[in-house]
Amino acid sequence: MKKFWLAIAALWVLSIVYFLVYVNAPALQTAVDQSAGLSLLHGIMDILLLGGGFALIARGLYRLFHR
Numbered sequence: 001m002k003k004f005w006l007a008i009a010a011l012w013v014l015s016i017v018y019f020l021v022y023v024n025a026p027a028l029q030t031a032v033d034q035s036a037g038l039s040l041l042h043g044i045m046d047i048l049l050l051g052g053g054f055a056l057i058a059r060g061l062y063r064l065f066h067r
Contacts, residue, residue, distance in 0.1 A: 005059060012052030015045040 022028050022042070032038045 005056075008055055011048050014053065015049040018045045019049065029066050039041060 021034070032042050
């Protein structure tokens with residue numbers, strides 16, 4: 001089970017890095033606006049950022065209150 005949460009945390013950090021690059025690279029923003037594949041990648045990274053953050057917070061709260 002530890003590997004599962006480690007994978008979620010790694011994907012969450014990867015999505016944070018992606019969005020930091022996206023915010024600071026106008027060329028990437030233009031490419032995402034013009035490419036369906038990159039738009040799909042952007043959507044997946046968004047789901048990973050929101051879902052991964054929620055999952056990690058929920059796991060932390062669960063572990064905090066169930067010890």
